[in-house]
Amino acid sequence: METTAQSDRRAVYALFAIVVLASASGNLSQTAVNAMLSDIMGEFGMAVDLGQWLTTSYMLVLGVTVPVATYLSRRFSVRQHMFIALGFFLAGAMADLFAPNFGVLLGGRICQAVSAGMLMPLMQTIAMTRFPAGRQATAMGIAGIAMGFAPNIGPTIGGAMSFAWGWRSFFVLLVVIMAVLAAASACAIKPSAALDRSARLDVVSLALSTLGFGGLLLAFSDASSFGIASPFIWVPMLLGTLFLVLFVRRQNRVDDPLISMNIFKSAQYRAGFVAQNLLNASFMGVTLVVPLYVEGLCGGTALEAGIVLLPGTVAALVLNPLAGVLTDRIGVRPVALVSGAFLATGAVLMSFLEADTPLYVVTLCQAVRAIGVSGLVGPLTSWCLADLPRPIVSDGSSFCIAARQACASLGTSVMVFIITMAGASAAGTADPALAYQLAFGFSALMAVATFGFIVAKVR
Structure with a gap:
């Protein structure tokens, strides 16, 4: 006969599986549209500068929604939290499936981003508070599939479905997945x-958080499209920084903070926070720059670019859970040191790629770098949150995710900006690869900084 402990454990596993699958769907949706964008623009007669808001808005809304997850986790039960998030996602997927124009399509994307912002902190909080000590890193490694594998495989799935059955078929898939997850949640x-x-939502804090993180994300997104002196960059950046400072100050003064700043009293959280931000600044932009390098400089095809990135996708699926299991068994430091060394080595090697470098060499370098990323995501996240008191784990998770979004956007924008500026400067010279070498060099700098920080701080 099943004991109460066994029943509770099975309930936690079922809950976690549902949240991971829902979060994976959100991250899948975030990147899949990139591969479908040309078909969508063709149907609605849009220009690229308007169409790119389908991806930019997702990132912006996700980043500003994440802090609200802490309030939801206090005010509502997990069951209610899940139904709210799934409801937003299902409504957004339905809107996109039947969208008669761009406005409805954009509104659907925003609803999906709101859902993803609600789910990601919940997923990490469940991993850290409902799994026993000795299993938390394993759980976070499984969660890493949603954070690493899903966004990497997104363009492949989106592109294949759009080519075979049209871009709306992807949203049919999302509607079916959400309906199944809603039924599973109910059971x-x-x-x-x-x-x-009695938890109250501090509207002023929410406004400051939205303007702060939203301003930074908008500035970093614009950095790849405008000159460095453009007011479209520095105005939202300055305002975002100002509002974020005001947000942090307010959290220390109000009785019901949106995110408790007591998270930064933990030295372990502070170290993990910095390490994760450096990691995201290093690796997120590479997934955009590698296709540009393969197709734009090497004269390769989109299929060849996908093959170069394939090891990263496979690594995320296999190594995220494995790194979590190893962390629980031997501790975070050896796993982080080995993974950090892989990351730094692969990233540095990529900064020496030339226009005539064989693609199998590029694939090997990318694979080495991807092994490092996959071995760091889960362990660093679990180690970062492990020292926090359980009541504020959700606060730590939410603030870290929002900051990581900003740093990922910053890293991507810097790499694209370098390619644009260096490419213009190198036009007509004998070294057309210089722009990409400098962009990969920035990624390598962040990767080496990540490894150095792990050596110094992660124990």
């Missing part, structure tokens, strides 16, 4: 009491 997630029914 598997038991009703429970909320942590604090």
Whole structure:
């Protein structure tokens, strides 16, 4: 006969599986549209500068929604939290499936981003608070599939479905997935009491958080499209920084902070926070720059660019859970040191790529770098949150995710900006690869900084 402990454990596993699959769907949706963008623009007669808002808006809305997850986790039960998030996603997927114009399509994307912003902190909080000590890194490694594998495979799935059945077929898939997850949630997630029914949403804090993170994300997104002196960059950047400072100050003064700044009292959290931000600044932009390098400089095809990135996708699927298991068994430091060394080595090697470098060499360098990324995502996240008191784990998760989004956007924008500026300067010279070498060099700098920080701080 099943004991209460076994029943509770199975309930946690079922809940976690549902949240991971829902979060993976959100991250899949974020990147899949990139591969479908040309078909969407063709149907609605849009220019690129308008169409790119389908991806930019997703990133912006996800980044500003994440902090609200801390309030939702207090005010509502996990079951209610899940149904709210799944409801937003299902409504957004339905809107996109039947969208008669760009406005409806954009509104659907925004709803999906709101859902993803609600789910990602919940996923990490469940991994850190509902799994026993000795299993938390393993759980976070499994969660890494949603954070690493899903966004990497997104363009492949989106492009294949758009080519075979049209771009709307992808949203049919999302609707089916969300309907199944909603039914599974109704059956598997038991009703429970909320942590604090009296929790209040501090609207001023929400506004400051939205303007702060939103301003930075908008500035970094614009950096790849405008000159460095453009007001479209420095105005939102300055305002975003100002509002973010005001947000942090307010959290220390109000009785019901949106995110408790007590998270930064933990030295372990502070170190993990910096390491994760350096990591995201290093690796996110590479997934955009590699296709540009393969197709734009080497004269390769989109298929060849996909093959170069394939090891990263496979590594994320296999190594994220493996790194979590190893972290629980031997500790975070050896796993992080080995993975950090792979990351730094692969990133440095990529900064020496030439226009005539064989693609199998490029693939090998990318594979080495991807092994490092996949071995760091879960362990660093679990180690970062492990020292926090359980009541503020959700706060730490939310703030870290929002900051990581900003740093990923910054790293990507810097790499694209370098390619644009260096490419213009090198036009007509004998070294057309210089622009890409400098962009990969920035990624290598961030990777080496990540490894150095791990050596110094991760214990």
